[in-house]
Amino acid sequence: MRNPQLNAQGELQHLLTTEGLPREILTAILDTAEPFTEVAEREVKKLPLLRGKSVFNLFFENSTRTRTTFEIAAKRLSADVINLNINTSSATKGESLLDTVDNLAAMQADMFVVRHASSGAPHLIAEHLANTGKDHIRVINAGDGRHAHPTQGLLDMYTIRHYKRDFTGLTVAIVGDVLHSRVARSQIHALTTLGVPEIRVIAPKTLLPSCVERLGVRVCYDIHEGLRGVDVVMMLRLQNERMQGALLASPQEYFKSFGLTPERMALAKPDAIVMHPGPMNRGVEIDSAVADGPHAVILPQVTFGIAVRMAVMSMLGGAK
Amino acid sequence: MKIQIRNGRVVDPASGVDRVADIFIAKGHIVGIGNAPHGFETSGSLDASGCIVCPGLVDLSARLREPGYEYRATLESEMAAAAAGGITSLACPPDTDPPLDEPGLVEMLKHRARQPGFAHVYPVGALTLRLAGERLTEMAELAEAGCIAFGQANTAIVDTQVLARAMQYAATFGFPVWLQPQDPFLARMGVAHDGEVATRLGLAGIPVAAETIALATILQLARESGAQIHLTRISSASGLEMVAAARRSGIAATCDVAIHHLHLCDHDIAYFNPHARLDPPLRAQTDRDALRRGLADGTINALCSDHTPVDDDAKQVPFDEAEPGATGLELLLPLTLKWAAEMKLSLPQALARVTCDPAKILGIPAGSLKVGAPADVCVFDPQAFFKVSRETLKSQGKNTPFLGLELPGRVRATLIDGHLAYDGSWGE
Numbered sequence: 151m152r153n154p155q156l157n158a159q160g161e162l163q164h165l166l167t168t169e170g171l172p173r174e175i176l177t178a179i180l181d182t183a184e185p186f187t188e189v190a191e192r193e194v195k196k197l198p199l200l201r202g203k204s205v206f207n208l209f210f211e212n213s214t215r216t217r218t219t220f221e222i223a224a225k226r227l228s229a230d231v232i233n234l235n236i237n238t239s240s241a242t243k244g245e246s247l248l249d250t251v252d253n254l255a256a257m258q259a260d261m262f263v264v265r266h267a268s269s270g271a272p273h274l275i276a277e278h279l280a281n282t283g284k285d286h287i288r289v290i291n292a293g294d295g296r297h298a299h300p301t302q303g304l305l306d307m308y309t310i311r312h313y314k315r316d317f318t319g320l321t322v323a324i325v326g327d328v329l330h331s332r333v334a335r336s337q338i339h340a341l342t343t344l345g346v347p348e349i350r351v352i353a354p355k356t357l358l359p360s361c362v363e364r365l366g367v368r369v370c371y372d373i374h375e376g377l378r379g380v381d382v383v384m385m386l387r388l389q390n391e392r393m394q395g396a397l398l399a400s401p402q403e404y405f406k407s408f409g410l411t412p413e414r415m416a417l418a419k420p421d422a423i424v425m426h427p428g429p430m431n432r433g434v435e436i437d438s439a440v441a442d443g444p445h446a447v448i449l450p451q452v453t454f455g456i457a458v459r460m461a462v463m464s465m466l467g468g469a470k
Numbered sequence: 471m472k473i474q475i476r477n478g479r480v481v482d483p484a485s486g487v488d489r490v491a492d493i494f495i496a497k498g499h500i501v502g503i504g505n506a507p508h509g510f511e512t513s514g515s516l517d518a519s520g521c522i523v524c525p526g527l528v529d530l531s532a533r534l535r536e537p538g539y540e541y542r543a544t545l546e547s548e549m550a551a552a553a554a555g556g557i558t559s560l561a562c563p564p565d566t567d568p569p570l571d572e573p574g575l576v577e578m579l580k581h582r583a584r585q586p587g588f589a590h591v592y593p594v595g596a597l598t599l600r601l602a603g604e605r606l607t608e609m610a611e612l613a614e615a616g617c618i619a620f621g622q623a624n625t626a627i628v629d630t631q632v633l634a635r636a637m638q639y640a641a642t643f644g645f646p647v648w649l650q651p652q653d654p655f656l657a658r659m660g661v662a663h664d665g666e667v668a669t670r671l672g673l674a675g676i677p678v679a680a681e682t683i684a685l686a687t688i689l690q691l692a693r694e695s696g697a698q699i700h701l702t703r704i705s706s707a708s709g710l711e712m713v714a715a716a717r718r719s720g721i722a723a724t725c726d727v728a729i730h731h732l733h734l735c736d737h738d739i740a741y742f743n744p745h746a747r748l749d750p751p752l753r754a755q756t757d758r759d760a761l762r763r764g765l766a767d768g769t770i771n772a773l774c775s776d777h778t779p780v781d782d783d784a785k786q787v788p789f790d791e792a793e794p795g796a797t798g799l800e801l802l803l804p805l806t807l808k809w810a811a812e813m814k815l816s817l818p819q820a821l822a823r824v825t826c827d828p829a830k831i832l833g834i835p836a837g838s839l840k841v842g843a844p845a846d847v848c849v850f851d852p853q854a855f856f857k858v859s860r861e862t863l864k865s866q867g868k869n870t871p872f873l874g875l876e877l878p879g880r881v882r883a884t885l886i887d888g889h890l891a892y893d894g895s896w897g898e
Contacts, residue, residue, distance in 0.1 A: 154741055208707070248786055269672035270742030277741075278786075279818065297672030332672060349872030359669035360677070 164276045164289040165462050168297035169339040179309050183461035199464045200229035201262040207233045210266040220263045223459035226425045247277050261288045269295030288466040296330050296450045304334025305455040313423050317344040321375050325352045326386030329359045333427045342366040352376035357395040373408050377417040385426040388435045401434045472496045478518025483822035498888035506675040518849050523823035524821050526558025526846035528828040528837045530774035532727050538567025543779040543866040549588040551865035553892035555800040558589050559836045564596040565623035571596035571607045573615035579617045587891040592618045599634050603627035621648035624749050634691050641697035645847030648700045649688050656680035661790045663753040676751050681709040689716045701725035704816040705750040707760030714769050724831050727761050728776035729805040744785045745871040766813050772828035775802040779867020797867035804877035811838035845888035854880035865878040
């Protein structure tokens with residue numbers, strides 16, 4: 151079975167997940183993003199790479215931040231951007247996902263940026279486009295269920311490379327709700343592919359998926375052990391609803407056991423960086439002193455995120 | 471009508487017959503094997519040269535979707551599929567709409583199914599009203615209407631006291647109780663086996679413990695109530711081991727496995743293939759291997775199709791929203807043969823699991839070619855391969871993870887009570 155995000159020549163056709171992508175493609179995306187960071191510094195922040203193309207932001211799950219960054223990225227590439235926020239509750243009553251896709255495809259879409267609460271929804275769309283002879287339309291996964299958020303994973307890789315240059319000597323810790331996190335999965339696959347020798351995940355057992363170590367990570371239940379000597383700390387967002395459903399006892403106890411504090415950051419390497427995909431819960435997963443402190447690269451992540459999304463869009467939009 | 475099936479290799483696991491012989495059928499029954507009974511005059515004959523002649527298959531689980539889900543399948547479409555699959559007797563689970571919890575519904579189903587060329591239908595009655603797990607059904611009445619056992623299909627009884635009483639009540643009358651072991655709390659929201667694949671794909675998992683915990687409860691209550699238990703769709707190695715241990719300790723529980731779990735594992739979900747969304751979920755490769763061995767050594771008593779036709783609309787959605795289930799009537803025989811070939815089992819050994827063994831669980835006079843038995847016969851060519859495709863499937867459900875696979879075993883003819891129910895391109 152062919153990797154559904156590559157074409158027969160092995161070129162990137164859709165971006166659905168970081169898993170299974172060759173290192174060359176990941177590196178090419180990061181390399182392509184490099185010059186785009188400068189576009190933001192210019193007075194005219196536009197490139198003509200996607201002029202005349204229509205990018206549909208297809209958000210079946212609410213998100214302002216991610217949708218905005220995709221919108222900015224597409225506009226900087228001179229694409230026409232159409233934003234569709236499709237409330238999932240009305241979607242279940244009315245039109246099916248694939249009917250929506252068919253309709254938008256008929257509007258001469260060139261690219262779908264999809265966010266959906268169900269894992270695999272972008273795969274389904276990509277497969278459907280192929281089955282209906284519409285495989286010129288590209289699909290970018292902007293987050294599906296717990297499965298993947300590849301542009302977030304890639305912008306994190308960009309950030310790491312920006313500060314650390316080389317992946318092959320790094321120790322990286324991922325802290326928090328790995329179980330529900332599509333970001334963590336995309337990070338782990340990208341990190342292993344790019345050659346990071348040690349990836350640690352730090353979380354209580356209730357927030358780790360089964361067999362997570364088979365993804366190539368070391369599990370730590372003790373944050374002190376997990377942070378010792380690390381180069382990169384990647385925080386995950388802890389959603390408030392996790393306090394229900396017997397996953398955690400209280401935000402206070404979580405912070406006490408797994409929160410990132412300046413004292414704990416002192417265990418990491420002196421030049422370690424701290425990342426967070428946002429939005430942050432200060433005082434739950436991260437202390438403000440760390441979030442705003444010298445190790446934090448959280449705002450640069452956002453800036454790089456636009457460049458990385460521009461890179462992905464231009465590579466997909468420019469492909470035949 | 472007197473029919474002679476000529477020159478086939480007769481394989482009847484129940485009687486141990488395995489030789490090339492003619493079979494003679496009169497008045498819907500088998501009247502002779504090898505030698506024609508005195509005065510037999512053939513009014514029709516089938517040439518079965520190069521083919522296997524075996525008892526019609528007995529399927530322990532086939533959803534016919536009537537009443538209530540006629541948009542998914544009808545008795546007509548699924549009976550045609552059964553005949554094309556060589557199946558002549560089948561049990562249908564009670565999860566229709568409304569569920570089979572009332573004698574009138576069961577009588578109607580039996581009545582509708584009583585047509586020439588239709589497989590014998592054995593309804594499994596609902597153990598609790600509306601399958602809600604709260605109040606008992608009128609089991610004695612339902613049994614009179616034609617139910618051969620009582621169960622809950624895929625819906626667990628959450629309240630253990632209700633489960634205990636349902637088993638006691640059924641045991642009072644000697645009715646078998648069929649239960650699918652899955653703890654509803656551990657399975658909550660889950661859509662795939664809780665393992666590496668689900669973790670990678672970001673799918674909510676159903677741990678093996680959901681099966682073993684439910685099994686522990688059921689087996690313990692079976693011991694205390696004396697109910698005759700049949701466990702449906704065992705999915706894990708640990709679950710199987712518990713059934714074997716229970717049996718060693720004297721609990722007379724039987725169990726079955728579905729064709730999907732015998733051949734596939736969670737890796738077959740691949741890129742979110744909704745056809746691999748099944749209940750119970752496809753488990754790990756080691757589980758599948760244990761199930762394959764368990765069926766071979768008899769720890770698992772029967773293989774069933776777990777036929778569940780689902781319409782395209784309910785499958786062409788993201789994996790976690792897809793309706794579980796797969797079509798299977800026409801794949802039961804081919805997948806039995808495939809399993810037998812891969813496990814190097816003899817044909818009689820393998821066919822026993824889809825003929826006399828499930829018939830014994832149902833307590834019906836089927837699954838054998840003995841003289842005097844009903845003439846439910848399947849004639850198939852074991853060397854003929856075919857590709858599973860939407861076009862070749864007669865079932866209204868085209869949903870199967872086996873689409874595109876080449877499988878052995880084409881049914882050439884199916885006889886039900888001596889009537890030719892299926893004639894598959896004879897002499898092709």
